[in-house]
Amino acid sequence: MATDQENNKQRMIKLLERPGNGSCVDCGAADPEWASYTLGVFVCQSCSGLHRNISQISKVKSVLLDPWSDAEVEFMASNGNNAAKAKYEQKVPVFYYRPTHTDCQLLREQWIRARYERKEFVCVERQEPYSAGYREGFLWKRGRDNGQFLSRKCILSERDGALKYYNKHDAREPKALMKIHTLNASFQPGKIGQPHGLQVTYLKDNSTRNIFVYHKDGKEMVDWFNAIRAARFHYLQVAFPGAHHADHTEGFKKRWFSMDDRRLMYFKDPLDAYARGEVFIGSKENSYIVLPGLPPSTQGYHWQFGITIVTPDRKFLFTCETEEEQQDWMAAFQGLVNRPMLPQEYAGNHSHGSTQDLSKEFIHFLHLADNLIQSDL
Numbered sequence: 001m002a003t004d005q006e007n008n009k010q011r012m013i014k015l016l017e018r019p020g021n022g023s024c025v026d027c028g029a030a031d032p033e034w035a036s037y038t039l040g041v042f043v044c045q046s047c048s049g050l051h052r053n054i055s056q057i058s059k060v061k062s063v064l065l066d067p068w069s070d071a072e073v074e075f076m077a078s079n080g081n082n083a084a085k086a087k088y089e090q091k092v093p094v095f096y097y098r099p100t101h102t103d104c105q106l107l108r109e110q111w112i113r114a115r116y117e118r119k120e121f122v123c124v125e126r127q128e129p130y131s132a133g134y135r136e137g138f139l140w141k142r143g144r145d146n147g148q149f150l151s152r153k154c155i156l157s158e159r160d161g162a163l164k165y166y167n168k169h170d171a172r173e174p175k176a177l178m179k180i181h182t183l184n185a186s187f188q189p190g191k192i193g194q195p196h197g198l199q200v201t202y203l204k205d206n207s208t209r210n211i212f213v214y215h216k217d218g219k220e221m222v223d224w225f226n227a228i229r230a231a232r233f234h235y236l237q238v239a240f241p242g243a244h245h246a247d248h249t250e251g252f253k254k255r256w257f258s259m260d261d262r263r264l265m266y267f268k269d270p271l272d273a274y275a276r277g278e279v280f281i282g283s284k285e286n287s288y289i290v291l292p293g294l295p296p297s298t299q300g301y302h303w304q305f306g307i308t309i310v311t312p313d314r315k316f317l318f319t320c321e322t323e324e325e326q327q328d329w330m331a332a333f334q335g336l337v338n339r340p341m342l343p344q345e346y347a348g349n350h351s352h353g354s355t356q357d358l359s360k361e362f363i364h365f366l367h368l369a370d371n372l373i374q375s376d377l
Contacts (some may be wrong), residue, residue, distance in 0.1 A: 004070070005067050008033075008067075008068040008069070008070065008073050009063075009064065009068065010074075011068075011073050011077070012035070012063045012068055012073060012076065013063065013064075015073075015076055015077055015080070016031075016032070016042060018080055020080060020081035020082035020085070021042045021080055021081050021082075021083060022065050024042070024043050024044035024047055024101065025041040025042060025043055025047075025081040025082075025084055025085065026041075026043055026044075026047040026050075026108065026111065026112050026176065027044060027045070027046070027047055027099060027100055027101040028100050028101060028107055029100075029101035031044075032044045032063075033045065033062060033063050034047075034048035034052055034060050034061070034062055034063060034065055035056040035060065035061060035063055035076060036048075036060050037060070037061055037068075037072045037075060037076065038057065038058055038059045039057070039079070039084060039116060039320070040075055040076055040078070040079025040080060040083070040084060041080070041081050041084045042063070042308070043060065044079055044101065046101065046108075047112065048060045050105070050108060050109045050112050051112065052129070053109065053113075054113060054116060056115050057116050057166075057311070058116060059119055070253055080209075080312070087122075088116060088119070088121060088122065089115065089119050089121050090116040090121055090122055090296075091122065091124055091127075092121045093127060093226075093230065094233065095226065095229045095230045095232070095233035096130075096226055096229070097225065097226060097229060098111065099111050103187070104187045104189050104195075105195070106187060106189070106195060106196055106218050106221065106222065107187060107222065107225075109218065110218055110219055110222040113219070120301065124249075126323055129223040130223045130224075130227040130229075130230055131227075131230055132144070133157070133158035133159065133230070133231070133234070133289040134155075134156065134158065134159070134244055135154075135155070135156040135223070135224065135227045136153075136155045136156075137153075137154060137155070137215075137224070138151050138152065138153055138154070138169075139151070139152060139165075139214065139215055139222070139224070140152075140194075140212040140213060140215065140216075141165065141211060141212070141213045141215050142192065142211070142212040142213070143259075146259065147228070149194075149214070151167040151211075152165045152166060152167065152175075153165065153169050153171075153355045154166075154213075154224075155174075156224075156227055156228065156231060158180070158230075158231045158234055158235075159366050161179060161180045161181070161235070162177050162178060162179055162180060162230075163171040163177075163178045163180065163183060163200070163202075164176065164177050164178070165211070165230065176204075176211070178200070178202035178204075178209075179202065179203075180231045180235045181235050182202045182203035182212060183202050183228060183231070183232060184200075184201045184202075184232070185198055185199065185200045185201070185224075185225055185228045185229070185230075186198070186199050186201075187225065190211075191212075192212045193327050194214040195218075196214045196215055196217075197212060197213075197214045198212070198214060198221060198224065198225060199211075200213065200228070225231070231235050238356055244288065255267060255268065255276070258303075259332060262280055262281050262282065262335075262336055262341075263278050263279075263280060263281075264278060264279040264280075264281060265278040266278065266279075267276075267304060270329070275348055279309065279311075279316055280306065280311075281309065281311075281333060281336045281337065282311070282336075282337075283336070283337055283338070283339060283340050284338065285338050285340060286312065286341065287310075287311070287312045288310065288311055288312075289309075289310040289337065290307065290308070290309055290310075290330065290333040290334050290337050290360040291307070291308040291309075291310065291370070292306070292307065292308075292326070292330060293306045293307075293308065294306035294308060294317055294319070295308065295315075297318075304323075305319060305320040305321070305322065305323050305325065305326035306319045306320075306326075307319070307320070307326060307329055307330060307333070309333060333351075341351050
């Protein structure tokens, strides 16, 4: 006869089959085997370790290895991951970065603390550090020549449209001014050699520049990161008011596209620091063709405003949300296909500014065929 402990273990395993419980509530990792019996959520082993840092709020046990009481099982059954998300993620700003299991520990830990400990997405006033449109403070910045980190005053201002840093605390003029519309940030702890290390990328004189900063306080660093994302998002709202997020459609995934001469780059999110991939668009002399519409056999063929780019190696399928967008993109693509390629383009050296710059005019959402892109997109 099965003991109470064995029965409770089987009940817990059964709860994992409920919608939402099959992935970690914090990072989305598949098949969680741990649970917080005070929050009523299922988490992966990695996130369970982060929950131990907030033991006054969350207490975790292994679903399979630890004993479970009747009361604990009942509590887990009456809650679960979907219920927790509805409770703790009521007002997550659209620009706020939601980490996944592939992200650094700092992002995942602060995401956990923001929800359960600080309740930032229940009380909007607690989002002020990264949503006010202005942030000022001191960060440790790595020197360009000697690699030494020195304290630098930094100011992020949506009104000024820039992130600035100063070499001296009382300096009137900034050492560098980084325009928000060229700004991106990503955590690179291994690269920078600091667990809270942030790489800030921007453009200056058509060249990509980087600065590397960190702060000893993890929350402070993640607040800077999300403040940059907020400023970038609000700039995009003003610059491209028609762009919006929508649900994925069968067979296609929505991606943010930017075209810089012959390079069509796509991003999972407009705030991403790096493109997830790019499509090179050559000339018709090299067997590149642009066609309106999609092949009849295409999954998700109900999209009306499709575009097919035929390259020597494969076809790329895109769809637009309106006919006007389709015509704009078609005209841009066709202009490239009709234009003979330059010698440096054959060599893959696409010099910015050598030909017509289309990056500002054509930056918008397109839907890219899911079955023709890499699985990690």
